[in-house]
Amino acid sequence: MTAHPTRPADDPPRYEIRLRGRLDPRWATWFDGMTLTTADDGTTALRGPVTDQAALHGLLQKVRDLGLPLLSVTSLDADQSRATT
Helix, strand or coil: CCCCCCCCCCCCCEEEEEEECCCCHHHHCCCCCCEEEECCCCEEEEEEECCCHHHHHHHHHHHHHHCCCEEEEEEHHHHHHHHHC
């Protein structure tokens, strides 16, 4: 396994999950402490570290349970590595 150049090997990767609809910041606790940001276009972005694929799937199940449309799932670390290579 290759270590990521922009973060220590033991730090979990960071993701952004974008949803159509607005969530109040109090939902951050339910989403394992991820940062919630609402945009003027009516979307919400959840950003933060995700320990592994099982945790990512757990977050996506919570999105499904809320009934909000999922717009995208982006690995933020992958974007940074492309920018630096």
